[in-house]
Amino acid sequence: MSNLNFSVQHLRKEYREIFMQSFEEIQKKIEDLRPSGVEGDIFDKFEPLSDGSRWQSEVLDMLENDVSKEVYRKFQEVLAYRSQFNCVGCATCCKLACSEFSPEELKMKAECGDNFATQFLSVFVPYESKEEAREVYPEYIQMLEENKEDNVYFYHCPKVTEDNRCSDYEHRPQICRDFPDNPLSILPCSCGYKKWKEEIEPVTLMLHSMIEIVQYIVRKIYANTCRTKFSRDRKNY
Numbered sequence: 001m002s003n004l005n006f007s008v009q010h011l012r013k014e015y016r017e018i019f020m021q022s023f024e025e026i027q028k029k030i031e032d033l034r035p036s037g038v039e040g041d042i043f044d045k046f047e048p049l050s051d052g053s054r055w056q057s058e059v060l061d062m063l064e065n066d067v068s069k070e071v072y073r074k075f076q077e078v079l080a081y082r083s084q085f086n087c088v089g090c091a092t093c094c095k096l097a098c099s100e101f102s103p104e105e106l107k108m109k110a111e112c113g114d115n116f117a118t119q120f121l122s123v124f125v126p127y128e129s130k131e132e133a134r135e136v137y138p139e140y141i142q143m144l145e146e147n148k149e150d151n152v153y154f155y156h157c158p159k160v161t162e163d164n165r166c167s168d169y170e171h172r173p174q175i176c177r178d179f180p181d182n183p184l185s186i187l188p189c190s191c192g193y194k195k196w197k198e199e200i201e202p203v204t205l206m207l208h209s210m211i212e213i214v215q216y217i218v219r220k221i222y223a224n225t226c227r228t229k230f231s232r233d234r235k236n237y
């Protein structure tokens with residue numbers, strides 16, 4: 001197993017553990033809001049205006065407002081801390097960008113108004129073969145192969161020069177200016193933001209797990225109870 005694959009496997013294991021801790025924490029918050037006398041599960045369908053239904057409303061308020069806002073605030077702190085580190089101009093992120101979407105799929109997404117897809121296509125063109133991508137970052141391609149991750153498309157920017165400069169630096173789009181904006185993305189060893197990523201990894205994993213759990217619970221409550229955001233029972237009816 002390559003070193004990069006080992007790190008990825010370790011990260012996944014760490015994420016599973018943190019996910020379970022976050023899950024227990026959110027479960028406790030939900031139970032703390034349970035009115036006395038209400039039995040059943042938070043996903044159950046309770047009578048309108050019943051204590052059970054109001055419990056669900058309070059849980060939705062707690063998750064969509066308190067928890068989500070706190071997660072967002074902490075993510076902003078993590079991203080702000082990135083300014084303490086610098087790009088060292090290795091150009092790996094210009095020479096190799098990976099996507100689960102093919103060029104045709106990205107084009108369709110862009111036509112449907114997806115801003116990221118639009119920007120991505122304004123910068124990157126597909127490699128003709130995986131072997132070209134392998135020349136840029138062999139460990140990364142090896143890691144994908146070891147994990148049998150076949151559904152990956154490889155892209156590069158034609159504007160990067162032979163001496164690793166951006167030939168259109170002043171007009172580079174926002175996705176280039178923001179990179180890396182996902183603290184969970186895999187960065188090459190040469191990247192000047194690698195240390196930033198390592199330092200913030202535990203808190204980022206925790207925040208990511210909170211988002212996953214909150215989204216799952218909120219969607220399931222809305223779906224199971226046929227609610228909309230505007231049809232909740234409020235505390236002070």
Ligand code: SF4
Pocket residue numbers: 093094123157158159160161165166167168169172173176
């Ligand atoms: S536009 Fe410039 S900064 Fe952006 S990927 Fe291309 S070479 Fe890199």
Ligand code: SF4
Pocket residue numbers: 086087088089090091092093094179180188190191192193
């Ligand atoms: S991989 Fe990191 S250091 Fe290299 S060009 Fe991209 S942002 Fe800069």
